[in-house]
Amino acid sequence: MFTPHTTCRACGYGPPANAHYFKSETSKDKLESILNLGSLPLANSFPRGLDPRPGHYPLELLACPKCHLGQLSVVVDPVTLYSNYLYVTSTSQTLEDHILLLHEWLRGLGSFKSVVEIGSNDGRVLQIMRRLGAEFVLGIDPAKNLAKKATEDGIQTIDGMFDRDSVGRASDILSPVGADLILARHVFCHVDNWKEFLRNAALLSHGTTMLCIEAPWAHDTIQKVEWDQIYHEHLSYFTLRALDFAVKGTGWKLYAVRRFAIHGGALAVVLVPDLSDIRLPNNSVEEYMELERCAPGNWKGFALQAVSQQNNLKQMINELLENHQKIAGYGATAKSTTWANVLKLNRSQIYGFYDSTSLKQYTTVPGTDIPVIPEGGFYVDNPDVAIIWAWNFAEEIIRKNVKWTSQGGRFILPVPTPKFV
Ligand code: TYD
Numbered sequence: 001m002f003t004p005h006t007t008c009r010a011c012g013y014g015p016p017a018n019a020h021y022f023k024s025e026t027s028k029d030k031l032e033s034i035l036n037l038g039s040l041p042l043a044n045s046f047p048r049g050l051d052p053r054p055g056h057y058p059l060e061l062l063a064c065p066k067c068h069l070g071q072l073s074v075v076v077d078p079v080t081l082y083s084n085y086l087y088v089t090s091t092s093q094t095l096e097d098h099i100l101l102l103h104e105w106l107r108g109l110g111s112f113k114s115v116v117e118i119g120s121n122d123g124r125v126l127q128i129m130r131r132l133g134a135e136f137v138l139g140i141d142p143a144k145n146l147a148k149k150a151t152e153d154g155i156q157t158i159d160g161m162f163d164r165d166s167v168g169r170a171s172d173i174l175s176p177v178g179a180d181l182i183l184a185r186h187v188f189c190h191v192d193n194w195k196e197f198l199r200n201a202a203l204l205s206h207g208t209t210m211l212c213i214e215a216p217w218a219h220d221t222i223q224k225v226e227w228d229q230i231y232h233e234h235l236s237y238f239t240l241r242a243l244d245f246a247v248k249g250t251g252w253k254l255y256a257v258r259r260f261a262i263h264g265g266a267l268a269v270v271l272v273p274d275l276s277d278i279r280l281p282n283n284s285v286e287e288y289m290e291l292e293r294c295a296p297g298n299w300k301g302f303a304l305q306a307v308s309q310q311n312n313l314k315q316m317i318n319e320l321l322e323n324h325q326k327i328a329g330y331g332a333t334a335k336s337t338t339w340a341n342v343l344k345l346n347r348s349q350i351y352g353f354y355d356s357t358s359l360k361q362y363t364t365v366p367g368t369d370i371p372v373i374p375e376g377g378f379y380v381d382n383p384d385v386a387i388i389w390a391w392n393f394a395e396e397i398i399r400k401n402v403k404w405t406s407q408g409g410r411f412i413l414p415v416p417t418p419k420f421v
Contacts, residue, residue, distance in 0.1 A: 002075060003077075005071065005074060008031060008069055010069045010242035010245045031064055034062060036060040040056055040341045040367065041366035042232055044334050047363055047366065048363045057074060061299075067244075069237065070221075070236065070239075072234070072236075082142055094395070095262070098260060105258055106181065109255070110208060115181045116181070116183070117138070119185065120139025120150060121146055134181075137155060138173060141159060142160060162197060167204060180209060189215050190234065194246040198250035199250050201252075208273075210255070211252060213269045217259065218292075219294055220266075223265075223293075227306035228339055237294075240257060240269065254285045256269075256284050256285065257288045267288065305416075310342055313339070321349060327384070331389040347369045350387070352370060352373040355372050358374075378404070386410075387411075388412065394411075
Protein backbone atom coordinates (compact mmCIF):
# COMPACT_ATOMS: atom_id res chain seq x y z
CA MET A 1 0.00 0.00 0.00
CA PHE A 2 1.21 3.52 -0.76
CA THR A 3 -0.17 7.06 -0.79
CA PRO A 4 0.65 9.88 -3.23
CA HIS A 5 2.46 12.87 -1.76
CA THR A 6 1.86 16.06 -3.72
CA THR A 7 2.99 18.80 -1.36
CA CYS A 8 6.46 19.54 -0.04
CA ARG A 9 6.81 18.07 3.44
CA ALA A 10 9.17 20.86 4.48
CA CYS A 11 7.61 24.10 3.21
CA GLY A 12 4.11 23.03 2.08
CA TYR A 13 4.61 24.04 -1.58
CA GLY A 14 2.43 22.23 -4.13
CA PRO A 15 -1.22 21.40 -4.60
CA PRO A 16 -3.06 20.26 -1.47
CA ALA A 17 -3.55 16.54 -1.08
CA ASN A 18 -7.27 16.86 -1.82
CA ALA A 19 -6.76 18.83 -5.09
CA HIS A 20 -8.40 17.22 -8.07
CA TYR A 21 -5.83 15.11 -9.91
CA PHE A 22 -6.37 16.75 -13.33
CA LYS A 23 -6.34 20.19 -11.80
CA SER A 24 -3.02 19.52 -10.08
CA GLU A 25 -1.63 18.17 -13.36
CA THR A 26 -2.10 21.52 -15.06
CA SER A 27 -1.31 23.63 -12.04
CA LYS A 28 1.95 25.57 -12.23
CA ASP A 29 2.69 25.35 -8.56
CA LYS A 30 3.34 21.61 -8.34
CA LEU A 31 6.56 19.90 -7.38
CA GLU A 32 8.77 19.22 -10.40
CA SER A 33 9.31 15.69 -11.64
CA ILE A 34 13.05 14.98 -11.76
CA LEU A 35 13.66 11.27 -12.24
CA ASN A 36 11.16 8.47 -12.71
CA LEU A 37 12.70 5.04 -12.08
CA GLY A 38 9.46 3.14 -12.69
CA SER A 39 8.11 0.51 -10.30
CA LEU A 40 10.72 -0.98 -8.02
CA PRO A 41 10.73 -3.47 -5.13
CA LEU A 42 11.55 -2.33 -1.59
CA ALA A 43 15.32 -1.96 -1.40
CA ASN A 44 15.94 -3.63 1.96
CA SER A 45 13.37 -6.40 1.68
CA PHE A 46 15.74 -9.24 0.84
CA PRO A 47 13.51 -12.33 0.48
CA ARG A 48 14.56 -15.78 1.58
CA GLY A 49 13.37 -18.87 -0.32
CA LEU A 50 9.62 -18.84 -0.74
CA ASP A 51 9.02 -15.76 1.45
CA PRO A 52 6.10 -13.71 0.10
CA ARG A 53 7.38 -10.69 -1.85
CA PRO A 54 5.96 -7.31 -0.74
CA GLY A 55 5.58 -6.08 -4.33
CA HIS A 56 6.73 -3.14 -6.45
CA TYR A 57 5.99 0.55 -5.86
CA PRO A 58 6.39 3.73 -7.94
CA LEU A 59 9.78 5.37 -7.49
CA GLU A 60 9.79 8.92 -8.74
CA LEU A 61 11.81 11.87 -7.45
CA LEU A 62 10.19 15.32 -7.31
CA ALA A 63 11.88 18.60 -6.38
CA CYS A 64 10.46 21.62 -4.61
CA PRO A 65 11.15 24.95 -6.37
CA LYS A 66 10.75 26.84 -3.08
CA CYS A 67 12.96 25.00 -0.54
CA HIS A 68 14.75 22.66 -3.01
CA LEU A 69 13.88 19.50 -1.09
CA GLY A 70 13.87 16.33 -3.18
CA GLN A 71 11.07 13.95 -2.20
CA LEU A 72 9.39 10.84 -3.50
CA SER A 73 6.01 11.11 -5.17
CA VAL A 74 4.57 8.40 -2.90
CA VAL A 75 4.87 7.19 0.67
CA VAL A 76 4.88 3.42 1.09
CA ASP A 77 3.01 2.27 4.18
CA PRO A 78 5.68 1.99 6.91
CA VAL A 79 4.29 -1.36 8.10
CA THR A 80 4.91 -2.83 4.63
CA LEU A 81 8.24 -1.07 4.35
CA TYR A 82 9.72 -2.05 7.67
CA SER A 83 8.05 -5.38 8.45
CA ASN A 84 10.87 -7.40 6.91
CA TYR A 85 13.64 -4.89 7.48
CA LEU A 86 17.12 -6.31 7.29
CA TYR A 87 19.17 -3.17 7.64
CA VAL A 88 21.73 -3.58 10.39
CA THR A 89 24.24 -0.86 11.19
CA SER A 90 27.44 -2.12 9.64
CA THR A 91 30.37 -3.09 11.79
CA SER A 92 32.92 -0.99 10.06
CA GLN A 93 35.94 1.11 10.81
CA THR A 94 34.43 3.84 8.63
CA LEU A 95 31.42 4.17 10.94
CA GLU A 96 33.55 4.04 14.07
CA ASP A 97 35.84 6.80 12.74
CA HIS A 98 32.85 8.90 11.80
CA ILE A 99 31.24 8.65 15.23
CA LEU A 100 34.53 9.75 16.82
CA LEU A 101 34.59 12.83 14.57
CA LEU A 102 30.91 13.59 15.16
CA HIS A 103 31.35 13.21 18.91
CA GLU A 104 34.32 15.58 18.96
CA TRP A 105 32.36 18.19 16.99
CA LEU A 106 29.32 17.88 19.28
CA ARG A 107 31.52 18.16 22.36
CA GLY A 108 32.77 21.46 21.02
CA LEU A 109 29.19 22.72 20.76
CA GLY A 110 27.86 21.72 24.17
CA SER A 111 28.21 19.23 27.00
CA PHE A 112 26.09 16.12 27.22
CA LYS A 113 25.83 13.33 29.75
CA SER A 114 22.62 11.71 28.54
CA VAL A 115 22.07 10.65 24.94
CA VAL A 116 18.85 9.43 23.29
CA GLU A 117 19.17 7.99 19.81
CA ILE A 118 16.18 7.85 17.48
CA GLY A 119 16.54 4.90 15.08
CA SER A 120 19.24 3.35 17.23
CA ASN A 121 19.27 0.08 15.23
CA ASP A 122 21.33 -2.55 17.09
CA GLY A 123 22.75 0.03 19.53
CA ARG A 124 26.21 0.20 17.98
CA VAL A 125 26.43 3.99 17.92
CA LEU A 126 25.23 4.29 21.52
CA GLN A 127 27.86 1.74 22.56
CA ILE A 128 30.49 4.07 21.10
CA MET A 129 28.88 7.12 22.74
CA ARG A 130 29.00 5.36 26.10
CA ARG A 131 32.61 4.39 25.59
CA LEU A 132 33.34 8.05 24.87
CA GLY A 133 31.88 9.15 28.20
CA ALA A 134 28.05 9.36 27.98
CA GLU A 135 26.71 8.39 31.40
CA PHE A 136 23.20 7.50 30.24
CA VAL A 137 22.13 6.21 26.84
CA LEU A 138 18.70 5.21 25.53
CA GLY A 139 17.72 3.93 22.09
CA ILE A 140 14.39 4.00 20.24
CA ASP A 141 13.94 1.74 17.23
CA PRO A 142 10.95 0.16 15.47
CA ALA A 143 12.71 -3.11 14.57
CA LYS A 144 11.77 -5.43 17.42
CA ASN A 145 14.58 -7.91 16.74
CA LEU A 146 17.22 -5.18 16.79
CA ALA A 147 15.81 -3.42 19.86
CA LYS A 148 15.85 -6.74 21.71
CA LYS A 149 19.42 -7.46 20.67
CA ALA A 150 20.57 -3.97 21.68
CA THR A 151 18.93 -4.32 25.10
CA GLU A 152 20.55 -7.74 25.58
CA ASP A 153 23.88 -6.12 24.70
CA GLY A 154 23.37 -3.57 27.47
CA ILE A 155 21.84 -0.64 25.54
CA GLN A 156 18.36 0.07 26.90
CA THR A 157 16.15 0.33 23.81
CA ILE A 158 12.46 1.14 23.39
CA ASP A 159 10.96 -0.81 20.50
CA GLY A 160 8.63 1.38 18.52
CA MET A 161 8.31 4.08 15.88
CA PHE A 162 9.30 7.54 17.05
CA ASP A 163 5.79 8.64 18.01
CA ARG A 164 3.85 9.90 21.02
CA ASP A 165 3.85 6.45 22.56
CA SER A 166 7.61 5.83 22.44
CA VAL A 167 8.28 9.46 23.37
CA GLY A 168 6.05 9.02 26.43
CA ARG A 169 7.97 5.90 27.43
CA ALA A 170 11.29 7.67 26.88
CA SER A 171 10.13 10.70 28.93
CA ASP A 172 9.23 8.43 31.83
CA ILE A 173 12.70 6.89 31.74
CA LEU A 174 14.40 10.30 31.44
CA SER A 175 12.19 11.92 34.09
CA PRO A 176 12.51 14.48 35.65
CA VAL A 177 14.89 16.00 33.06
CA GLY A 178 15.10 15.58 29.29
CA ALA A 179 18.04 14.37 27.23
CA ASP A 180 21.18 16.47 26.80
CA LEU A 181 21.70 15.15 23.28
CA ILE A 182 19.14 13.64 20.90
CA LEU A 183 20.74 11.89 17.94
CA ALA A 184 18.84 11.23 14.73
CA ARG A 185 21.32 9.77 12.28
CA HIS A 186 20.04 8.80 8.85
CA VAL A 187 16.47 8.55 10.07
CA PHE A 188 15.02 11.98 9.26
CA CYS A 189 14.75 11.29 5.54
CA HIS A 190 12.67 8.18 6.33
CA VAL A 191 10.09 10.34 8.11
CA ASP A 192 6.91 11.51 6.39
CA ASN A 193 5.75 14.14 8.88
CA TRP A 194 8.76 16.32 9.70
CA LYS A 195 6.92 18.77 11.95
CA GLU A 196 5.49 15.99 14.09
CA PHE A 197 8.94 14.41 14.39
CA LEU A 198 10.50 17.72 15.51
CA ARG A 199 7.68 18.39 17.97
CA ASN A 200 8.02 14.90 19.43
CA ALA A 201 11.78 15.43 19.81
CA ALA A 202 11.04 18.69 21.63
CA LEU A 203 9.10 16.69 24.24
CA LEU A 204 12.38 15.01 25.21
CA SER A 205 14.32 18.24 25.51
CA HIS A 206 15.32 20.66 28.25
CA GLY A 207 16.64 24.24 27.94
CA THR A 208 20.04 23.34 26.49
CA THR A 209 19.33 20.07 24.66
CA MET A 210 21.01 19.60 21.31
CA LEU A 211 19.12 17.70 18.61
CA CYS A 212 21.57 16.42 16.00
CA ILE A 213 20.05 15.43 12.67
CA GLU A 214 22.45 13.73 10.28
CA ALA A 215 21.25 12.96 6.77
CA PRO A 216 22.66 12.47 3.28
CA TRP A 217 22.95 15.98 1.85
CA ALA A 218 21.17 16.49 -1.48
CA HIS A 219 23.97 18.84 -2.51
CA ASP A 220 26.39 15.89 -2.43
CA THR A 221 23.84 13.49 -3.92
CA ILE A 222 23.59 15.86 -6.89
CA GLN A 223 27.31 16.65 -7.22
CA LYS A 224 28.37 13.01 -7.02
CA VAL A 225 25.41 11.69 -9.02
CA GLU A 226 24.40 9.32 -6.23
CA TRP A 227 21.05 8.53 -7.81
CA ASP A 228 21.14 5.03 -6.28
CA GLN A 229 20.35 6.64 -2.90
CA ILE A 230 16.82 6.99 -4.27
CA TYR A 231 14.66 4.23 -2.83
CA HIS A 232 11.35 3.99 -1.03
CA GLU A 233 12.75 4.37 2.48
CA HIS A 234 14.35 7.68 1.57
CA LEU A 235 11.21 9.78 1.37
CA SER A 236 13.28 12.99 1.27
CA TYR A 237 16.59 14.23 -0.21
CA PHE A 238 17.62 16.66 2.39
CA THR A 239 18.47 20.33 1.97
CA LEU A 240 19.34 22.75 4.75
CA ARG A 241 16.97 25.25 3.21
CA ALA A 242 14.13 22.72 3.62
CA LEU A 243 14.95 22.09 7.28
CA ASP A 244 15.00 25.82 7.88
CA PHE A 245 11.39 25.98 6.68
CA ALA A 246 10.35 22.88 8.57
CA VAL A 247 11.62 23.93 12.01
CA LYS A 248 9.29 26.92 12.20
CA GLY A 249 6.79 26.46 14.98
CA THR A 250 8.28 23.20 16.24
CA GLY A 251 10.23 24.54 19.23
CA TRP A 252 13.67 24.30 17.56
CA LYS A 253 16.09 26.57 15.75
CA LEU A 254 19.14 25.80 13.62
CA TYR A 255 22.34 26.14 15.62
CA ALA A 256 25.34 24.67 13.77
CA VAL A 257 26.09 22.64 10.65
CA ARG A 258 28.95 20.49 9.45
CA ARG A 259 29.54 18.33 6.43
CA PHE A 260 30.87 14.79 6.88
CA ALA A 261 32.13 12.29 4.31
CA ILE A 262 30.06 9.35 5.65
CA HIS A 263 27.56 7.68 3.27
CA GLY A 264 28.69 9.65 0.24
CA GLY A 265 28.34 13.05 1.92
CA ALA A 266 26.12 13.85 4.87
CA LEU A 267 25.18 17.01 6.68
CA ALA A 268 24.96 17.03 10.46
CA VAL A 269 22.73 19.82 11.73
CA VAL A 270 22.43 20.69 15.40
CA LEU A 271 19.21 22.31 16.57
CA VAL A 272 18.62 23.89 19.96
CA PRO A 273 15.38 24.94 21.67
CA ASP A 274 13.90 27.96 19.95
CA LEU A 275 13.42 29.96 23.12
CA SER A 276 16.90 29.38 24.47
CA ASP A 277 19.19 32.38 24.46
CA ILE A 278 22.23 30.33 23.41
CA ARG A 279 24.12 32.32 20.78
CA LEU A 280 25.08 30.68 17.50
CA PRO A 281 28.63 29.32 17.86
CA ASN A 282 29.66 30.31 14.31
CA ASN A 283 28.32 31.23 10.85
CA SER A 284 28.04 27.65 9.67
CA VAL A 285 24.25 27.73 9.13
CA GLU A 286 24.52 30.75 6.86
CA GLU A 287 27.61 29.42 5.08
CA TYR A 288 26.13 26.04 4.24
CA MET A 289 22.89 27.66 3.16
CA GLU A 290 24.86 29.72 0.64
CA LEU A 291 26.93 26.75 -0.50
CA GLU A 292 23.90 24.54 -1.19
CA ARG A 293 23.04 24.08 -4.89
CA CYS A 294 19.84 22.03 -5.11
CA ALA A 295 17.46 24.13 -7.19
CA PRO A 296 15.28 22.22 -9.70
CA GLY A 297 17.83 23.08 -12.45
CA ASN A 298 20.56 21.32 -10.44
CA TRP A 299 18.26 18.36 -9.88
CA LYS A 300 17.52 18.13 -13.62
CA GLY A 301 21.24 18.11 -14.48
CA PHE A 302 21.65 15.33 -11.93
CA ALA A 303 18.90 13.27 -13.59
CA LEU A 304 20.60 13.49 -17.00
CA GLN A 305 23.91 12.39 -15.53
CA ALA A 306 22.19 9.56 -13.65
CA VAL A 307 20.83 8.12 -16.88
CA SER A 308 24.22 8.29 -18.59
CA GLN A 309 25.81 6.66 -15.51
CA GLN A 310 23.30 3.80 -15.78
CA ASN A 311 24.00 3.35 -19.50
CA ASN A 312 27.77 3.39 -18.90
CA LEU A 313 27.70 0.69 -16.27
CA LYS A 314 25.36 -1.48 -18.33
CA GLN A 315 27.75 -1.18 -21.26
CA MET A 316 30.76 -2.08 -19.08
CA ILE A 317 28.93 -5.16 -17.79
CA ASN A 318 27.98 -6.24 -21.32
CA GLU A 319 31.57 -5.88 -22.51
CA LEU A 320 32.90 -7.88 -19.56
CA LEU A 321 30.37 -10.63 -20.24
CA GLU A 322 31.37 -10.74 -23.89
CA ASN A 323 34.91 -11.32 -22.63
CA HIS A 324 33.68 -14.17 -20.40
CA GLN A 325 34.53 -12.35 -17.19
CA LYS A 326 32.97 -13.61 -13.96
CA ILE A 327 31.26 -10.62 -12.32
CA ALA A 328 30.15 -10.25 -8.68
CA GLY A 329 28.72 -7.44 -6.59
CA TYR A 330 30.33 -6.34 -3.30
CA GLY A 331 27.79 -5.29 -0.67
CA ALA A 332 24.08 -6.19 -0.86
CA THR A 333 23.09 -2.61 -0.17
CA ALA A 334 19.81 -0.84 -0.72
CA LYS A 335 21.71 0.99 -3.47
CA SER A 336 22.50 -2.34 -5.12
CA THR A 337 18.80 -3.21 -5.24
CA THR A 338 18.15 0.04 -7.07
CA TRP A 339 20.97 -0.61 -9.55
CA ALA A 340 20.04 -4.25 -10.12
CA ASN A 341 16.41 -3.40 -10.84
CA VAL A 342 16.99 -0.33 -12.98
CA LEU A 343 19.62 -2.18 -15.07
CA LYS A 344 17.44 -5.33 -14.99
CA LEU A 345 20.36 -7.49 -13.86
CA ASN A 346 20.03 -11.22 -13.28
CA ARG A 347 22.25 -13.99 -11.95
CA SER A 348 23.42 -15.05 -15.40
CA GLN A 349 25.11 -11.65 -15.61
CA ILE A 350 26.17 -11.10 -12.00
CA TYR A 351 26.26 -14.41 -10.19
CA GLY A 352 26.00 -13.03 -6.64
CA PHE A 353 26.39 -10.09 -4.28
CA TYR A 354 28.69 -10.66 -1.28
CA ASP A 355 27.72 -9.22 2.08
CA SER A 356 28.92 -9.41 5.67
CA THR A 357 25.45 -9.01 7.25
CA SER A 358 24.30 -12.44 8.38
CA LEU A 359 20.59 -11.46 8.13
CA LYS A 360 21.01 -10.75 4.40
CA GLN A 361 23.03 -13.84 3.53
CA TYR A 362 21.28 -16.67 1.65
CA THR A 363 18.53 -14.28 0.53
CA THR A 364 18.11 -12.84 -2.96
CA VAL A 365 18.45 -9.26 -4.09
CA PRO A 366 14.87 -7.85 -4.13
CA GLY A 367 13.22 -8.03 -7.56
CA THR A 368 15.94 -10.31 -8.98
CA ASP A 369 17.20 -13.88 -8.81
CA ILE A 370 20.69 -12.80 -7.68
CA PRO A 371 21.76 -14.55 -4.47
CA VAL A 372 23.38 -12.79 -1.49
CA ILE A 373 26.50 -14.75 -0.55
CA PRO A 374 28.46 -14.52 2.74
CA GLU A 375 31.42 -12.19 2.30
CA GLY A 376 33.78 -15.01 3.27
CA GLY A 377 32.97 -16.78 -0.01
CA PHE A 378 34.55 -14.00 -2.06
CA TYR A 379 38.02 -15.54 -2.09
CA VAL A 380 36.69 -19.04 -2.65
CA ASP A 381 34.59 -18.05 -5.69
CA ASN A 382 37.29 -15.68 -6.93
CA PRO A 383 35.40 -13.49 -9.44
CA ASP A 384 37.31 -11.59 -12.15
CA VAL A 385 35.51 -8.34 -11.44
CA ALA A 386 33.47 -7.04 -8.49
CA ILE A 387 31.25 -3.98 -8.53
CA ILE A 388 31.42 -2.14 -5.20
CA TRP A 389 27.78 -1.49 -4.40
CA ALA A 390 28.75 -0.45 -0.86
CA TRP A 391 30.71 2.42 -2.43
CA ASN A 392 30.43 4.43 0.78
CA PHE A 393 32.85 1.87 2.24
CA ALA A 394 34.96 1.58 -0.92
CA GLU A 395 38.29 2.44 0.69
CA GLU A 396 37.79 -0.09 3.45
CA ILE A 397 36.67 -2.80 1.01
CA ILE A 398 39.57 -2.18 -1.37
CA ARG A 399 42.04 -2.14 1.52
CA LYS A 400 40.92 -5.49 2.88
CA ASN A 401 40.99 -7.18 -0.53
CA VAL A 402 44.46 -6.21 -1.76
CA LYS A 403 45.37 -9.87 -2.00
CA TRP A 404 42.59 -10.40 -4.55
CA THR A 405 43.47 -7.31 -6.58
CA SER A 406 47.17 -8.21 -6.50
CA GLN A 407 46.19 -11.54 -8.09
CA GLY A 408 44.38 -9.75 -10.93
CA GLY A 409 40.90 -9.12 -9.47
CA ARG A 410 39.40 -5.78 -10.50
CA PHE A 411 36.95 -3.56 -8.66
CA ILE A 412 34.48 -1.25 -10.38
CA LEU A 413 33.22 1.82 -8.56
CA PRO A 414 29.79 2.72 -10.01
CA VAL A 415 29.63 6.39 -8.89
CA PRO A 416 30.05 9.20 -9.87
CA THR A 417 31.20 7.71 -13.23
CA PRO A 418 31.53 3.93 -13.42
CA LYS A 419 35.23 3.05 -13.58
CA PHE A 420 37.80 0.44 -12.60
CA VAL A 421 39.67 1.37 -9.42
P1 TYD B 1 24.99 0.55 3.73
O1 TYD B 1 26.16 1.43 3.77
O2 TYD B 1 24.07 0.64 4.86
O3 TYD B 1 24.25 0.84 2.38
P2 TYD B 1 22.70 1.01 2.07
O4 TYD B 1 22.21 2.10 2.96
O5 TYD B 1 22.69 1.36 0.60
O6 TYD B 1 22.04 -0.31 2.34
O7 TYD B 1 25.39 -0.97 3.61
C1 TYD B 1 26.65 -1.45 3.55
C2 TYD B 1 26.54 -2.93 3.24
O8 TYD B 1 27.79 -3.39 2.83
C3 TYD B 1 26.10 -3.76 4.43
O9 TYD B 1 25.09 -4.67 4.03
C4 TYD B 1 27.35 -4.54 4.82
C5 TYD B 1 28.15 -4.57 3.54
N1 TYD B 1 29.58 -4.56 3.77
C6 TYD B 1 30.28 -5.72 3.47
O10 TYD B 1 29.70 -6.73 3.05
N2 TYD B 1 31.65 -5.74 3.67
C7 TYD B 1 32.30 -4.65 4.15
O11 TYD B 1 33.53 -4.70 4.33
C8 TYD B 1 31.57 -3.45 4.46
C9 TYD B 1 32.27 -2.25 4.96
C10 TYD B 1 30.20 -3.46 4.25
